[in-house]
Amino acid sequence: MPNYRRARVPGGTYFFTVALADRNRRDLVEHIDLLRQAYGEVARKRPFATEAIVILPDHLHAIWRLPEGDADFSTRWKEIKAGFSKRFGARRPRSGSKRAKGEVGVWQRRFWEHVIRDPADMAAHMAYCWGNPVKHGLVARPTDWEASSIHRDIRAGRVPPEWAVPEGAFGE
Template sequence: MVSYRRVFVPGGCYFLTLTLANRHSTLLTDQIGLLKESFKYALSRYLCHIHAISIMPEHLHMLIQLPEQQCYYPKFVQSMKSRFSRGLTKKSPTQCQPIWQSRYWEHCIRDECDWLNHLDYIHRNPYKHGLVKQVSDWPYSSFHAYVKKGILPDDWLGEEDVNGDFGELS
């Protein structure tokens, strides 16, 4: 069996990719209210700041920042995934198959350039997957907050060749 090692840095910033077990599902966007409630619940239990997020129908990407003394983010991820799964089971008691892939992609952000590459990747992801013609057309993204703050223009498309491994199948 493969042994996975995660990097734990107190106060670290992490890029995470979480994926549903069924890669053809649209549960995350179909159940966006439950997903938001699940995030709210997890954030109330495990303090961290979400710098950026983009929610696709069957996977999501996010950049999270941990508090200065905290280095253990898996409890936050587990709490959110568990809350979402339990909520779905309440809505549909026949739901008994796994909802999430058991593993998830994690990358500890190394520097500002790495942070910016991952931020761009997150915001560009719906466009990359052909879900929209403009990044601004996707409603389930923190891109809109960056536009509202004047950090990014509404017509931003980002760089096509963002460097890095983002935990997604090509």
């Protein structure tokens, strides 16, 4: 069995990418209410601060700040994915190993994480979150995408309403 190493920094800030198993589906935006319920339930039970988030049709990006002394983001993602899958109620084609582990085939196994190192790294990953719908051709401007924390941050005065993605922020 593979041994996946994860960077664990208690109280750290992390950038995540979490994806559906079938990248051609639109389940996250079509059933965003179910995702919000699962996410909120886990956030209440195992608190963390969502610094930025964007939900796209088949994947999401999030930046979390964990409580001091806490580095357990894996359990939180496992519970969010399970909570969404249970509420969603759908089963997707699965491998024998996924069936044996009781997985319903909605999500890709695991997720990708990156420890935020400094303010410049944080700014770059926030820009990536907010600009991702533009990168994927879903909208022309980050503020045109509803399922993004950019709206919360504009309302709070942390981001100017005319915020634009810096040139090259998406690896273009």
